[in-house]
Amino acid sequence: MPIVNMNVNGNPVTGEVEGRTLLVQFLRENLGLTGTHIGCDTSQCGSCVVHVDGKSVKSCTLLAVMADGSEVTTIEGLANGAELHPMQQAFMDNHGLQCGFCTPGMVMSALDIVNRNGNELDENTVRKELAGNICRCTGYHNIVKSVTAGAKAMGD
Amino acid sequence: MAENGIGVSVRRKEDNRFLIGKGRYTDDINVAGQTYAAFVRSPHAHATINGIDKSAAEASVGVIAVFTGDDLAADGIGPLICGVTVPSDDGEPHRAPAHPALAQGKVNYVGDHVAVVIAETQAQAREGAEKVGVDYTALPAVTDTGSAADDGQPQIHDVAPNNMCYNWPFGDKDAVEAAFASAHKVSTLDLVNNRMVTNPMEPRAALAEYNAGTEEITLHLTTQNPHVHRLVMSAFNQLAPEHKLRIVSPDVGGGFGAKIFVYAEELVVGWSCRKVNRPVKWTGDRTEAFLADAHGRDHVATAEMALDENGKFLAMRVMTKANLGAYLSTFATMVPSYLYAFLFAGQYTTPLIYSEVKTVFTNTAPVDASRGAGRPEATYLLERLVDVAAADMGLEPAEIRRRNFIPKDAFPYQTPVVQCYDSGDYETALDKALALADYDGFAARAEEAKSRGLRRGIGLSSYVEACGIAPSAAVGQLGAGVGLWESAQVRFNPTGNVQVFTGTHSHGQGHETTFAQLVTEQLGVPIENIEVIHGDTAKTQFGMGTYGSRSLAVGGVAIAKACEKLIAKGKKIAAHALEAAEGDIEFADGNFTIAGTDKAMNIAEVAFNAYVPHSYPEGLEPGFDENAFFDPMNFSFPAGTHICEVEVDPETGVVEIVKYSAVDDFGKLINPMIVEGQVHGGIVHGIGQALLEVCRYDSEGQLITATYMDYAMPRADNVPSFDVDYAPTDPPHNPLGVKGCGEAGAIGAPPAVINAITNALGVKHIDMPATPENVWRAAQGAA
Known part of the structure; x- marks a missing residue:
């Protein structure tokens, strides 16, 4: 299975994924970042929006391997300690x-x-x-x- | 008033975790050794099953087990039940076909549950499900509400001839006929209440664990009512004894009714964890939600109003056909009956009302409660009919309403349709709404719009609804199988902070904040020291959950009563400590004080004394922890007037809502910010029904609106911002003086929107959803 490396919320992460694994699945299941949600199966609802290299993407529409080498920001990465963004x-x-x-x-x-x-x-x-x-x-x-x-x- | 008490728009205590991604929804929870379930669903709307070949699926990589209806039946699990009996006009109760959680030889809608595959990963479970071979013989299907009971239609259930569930007549038919015969004018309207898919944003999910040592099943579920799930699954579905079944409903991403019901997937997952002796997780996807969540509405009706020469309503008659889908969902029977026809008086003094409701089975997903549940259907029908009557009489829509309003000094008001309204001042709400909407300025705005080639219209809706569900004796008489009280427990810990356990469930309503405000107001404990806990049958003593805008009006009162018990006990403890007579102790702002002195003891100190009772009243139990149950004496009757103003482009049929004003009576507001949010959300749910949303099956029973690309949810650019105000009255039955607010918008909005569009176009009626195509056609016809 492919290995992906990316920087998520400022932390370097690596993981083994199937070719079909979606970015949202990688975030939720491999990294335990369950703040990113799955609300539909047709890329319509936007519950899974994260930033990849500074741009918003629906992470149900991107394979995890496509984000290899990227900077990813999720909802968990916004607050500064106890201080909300x-x-x-x-x-x-x-x-x-x-x-x-x-x-x-x-x-x-x-x-x-x-x-x-x-x-x-x-x-x-x-x-x-x-x-x-x-x-x-x-x-x-x-x-x-x-x-x-x-x-x-x-x-x- | 306490700093963060009743009437303050306190920022929500629950928000922080949601905003930093630390909400804990069912699919966010994973346990060691968990397996995954995937369901084999019927691709046919109606078919017999000749055989199921599990062999290829069982041999598929990662598959642990494949179960069918035979396996469930062998263990005596199910069937699913409907909990409310409605009598039919032949003297028999409603027809209740068997509803197996996994099919028994026949499937009755697309998405019906045929088998479940348990595997090591979700992908493997889904692959396994693809490999289950089901030999079907397809049968002709029936999907249309209006014709499902006609002769010659395909028959779905042997126990339900002509696909009829019940025909429920209600009211004095002869008296109504006589009133119609002598009326000055009769107004008539045929209308459709469009089928909706409820669509909370979090799809349903379940995670089941079995402990062979304790023989206990723990089931994490996306439910609005964990104790109801436990009761039904134990008493009727034989999943496990009630004391061996724990339901946990953690953060739930919206419900709107769709998560009240006991679903096949939940029961099957709960059962299969014991079969495979490993945790089992199922997370539905959106397509499954469209296919197999209970849907809402789906009526075809004819409504008539008899009027005298002054426009007074003399009598009303309604004939309704309502679609219940392929099987009866948990509360399906009561929605188009008691929650519908008991609202036909609306805000008016109409003395005579007769209705018949024919409910039919079709090869579609089950239909049950969806935000408002029966009351949006009743309100849409009535408020559209009133506008038609106004046109027939040459009266202004506000004027005909005013002439028929129940006067404010007539409360409590007994309607001819069972309900006795608690309190109301409908004319004040109307007047405030007219002012808020600048109704008088409409003519000039319409003239200006005309110069831009647009037709501007304005529409009113003066609704009343019955919520705060419900007095147990009343619903028992109507055939409900449960009591609808609510319970609460308020527990001080020895260190002085407070845990509030409620049997209601918050899935967006903000109970953790609103209920904490009640407690800080009553007990004087700082709000940051109060935690509201819900959604776990192992934590909360009991409860009936959240639906029917009941949480504050019923559950909030239970909390208040538990607080009263704490204060009463605290007086004894404080009297002993302060060496005073109990009768001399007063309680205010968190302090027990000897009347007329400055000798006082804070409630936190009292709590400490109760747990460390070294010097303590003789005979008094230690501990500072009280519970209470509350059974309401009546429903709660929120009411109000909503006014919608639209611009219609006759060239394209596009409708823009340019202004929307709502004035509601919710009694006393605990957190105005939260209430206003509920109003906004309800209105957009109603606008969605009026302009965008419709669930359609084709004639073969295929669901053709099964994704967000085919089913138009309201989005941010479809709706405006809203002007919201209140015209509160004081409901005498409710100890907190509150009414429910969660459904009002979805009830009030649809007729306001359609009345505005018919006003703009100068047509009698247009069915929902008023899509650009429908509006364009209507505009062409009217031009």
Whole structure:
């Protein structure tokens, strides 16, 4: 079986995987990083979004071997010790989560939105950019508020 | 008010773990030696099974065992049950076909469970499942709700002639007919309540462990009601005695009803861990969720309203056909009956109501409760009919509602359909909603939209719902097999912090915060020293779980009652320590005080004394730990008015919701931030039904909306932000003064959206979902 090496949340990791192993499976099962979730089987829901080499990807759509040699960031890699990342803090402050299942994907997508669109985001941009992440709980209202507030806080 | 007590928008205690990726959902849990289950599912909607060849699967790499319905039957496991009896008009109870967890010679829907393969890895289990050879003879299928009971349709179950489950008439038919005969006007509406797939974002999962030494099964499940699962699996499915079965429901990624029910996969996994004597894990994928989660809604109905010359409702008549799918799910029978027809009075004084509900079996997935459960169907029908009646009478939609509202001084109000409403002020909610929506400014906005080639419409929905499920005696009379009280235990530890055990279950609702707020308010313990624990039958004494917006209205009261017992006991302990009479001790803000003095003892000190009772009241039990049960005296009746404003592009049929205003009566709010979040989520669930979502089977019974590419979930760019306000009343039956808020949006929203679209287009009706195609066709017809 192939061996993959990558840097996940700043830590070098290595593992033996099947050729068909998805990145999300590698993260969850080999590394025990269960914050990244699987909500569908057609790359639609966005629960599994992580960053690979600084860009958001749906980790159910990438083979683990395709991420060989990459820098991967998951939801577990955002906080600084006990201090939440400003985007995580914004989700808490604005009640941007309920059951928490879509939340890691939402936060990772939100960070990518900020990376590409800057810190001053309007509602319309956030809504359009979040169309690849499905939430059944919140009705999106507070997620949009969270992303907008988190983006601003990241610029402060 | 305590610092983080009732009425404060406290940040949620549960959020930190979810935000750092440390939530613990069932699929996140792994145990040593675990195996994996994969299910062989029927590819046919309706077929007999001539034989099952397990040999190739058994020889497949990594496969440990292959089990079929015969293996389950040999161990006496199952069948699955439906827990509520509804009488049919022939005097018999509803028809209840056998529902084996693994098929017995016949399959009845695509996704039906045929066999299970247990293997060393998930991939090997799935490969093994592919190799199970099933010899089917396909039979013709029936899927259509409206025609399933017609003569000549394929018959699914021998015990259910014409595919009928029950025909349930309710009300005074003759009196209603007489009222219709003499009415000034009769308004009529045919409508469909579109079938939905509930779709919590976490797929269902199960992890079962058997300890041969203790003969105990521990089953981690994605359930909204772990004790109900334990009770049903023990008492009816023979999985294990109740005291040898532990259900753990850890973090659960949404439920919305779909995770109430006892499912085949859960029972089979629970049983198979003992058969293979190793832990067994099953995690459903999204396609399996579409195929085999219980679906929601799926009604075809005709509704009629008789009116007098002033637009007063004289009588209402409703004929409904409701699809229950291939088998009866756990609570399927009560959803289109008691949870539906008992809501037909709505907010109105309609004195006479008659309805008939015919429920049918079809070759589709079982249908059961889904966010709102019966009440969205009733509200959609009624609030659409009221708009049709308004048009027929030449009355403004707000005006016809106002003329028929139950007046605020008429509560408690006995409706003609069983329910006695607790409290309400419908006109105030309407007025606030009209102001919030700037209803008076609509005409100018519509005119402006016209200049852009768009048609603007506005729609109202004045809903009432029955939740806080439920008074046990009332549901017992109706044929329910359980009591629907709730229990709680509030335990001080010797060091003064508090553990609150609740039989409800939080899968997004924020109970860990809301319930802690109740306790900090009542006991004065800082909120950071309070932990709410739920979801484990080995920890919480008992419970009935979370559905029907019951957790606060029923479970919250049980917590409050346990706190009252602690205060009563604490007075005895404090009186002894402070050398005062018990009657002189007052309790406030966490301190027991001798009245009129500054001599006081904090509740944490009292707790310490209770566990270290060196100097202690004679005869008093040590310990500071109380439990309580609460059985509500009535349902809870949240109500409100939602107003939706849309712009429709007649060229494309695209509907944009440009403004949405909601004014609800939920009684007292414990955490307004959380309540508002529940409202938002419910509204979008309702908008999803109105604009986007529909579950479709083709005529052969193949599910053609089995992925998120075919089934349109509402996404962030499909919906707006919302204006939310409240018009609270004080429900006299509820000791906390609270009502339920979790389903209101899903109940109120669909008719508000459709009423706005019909208003924009100037048409009588458009069925849900109002997709661009449907709207475009309606616009062309109306042009």
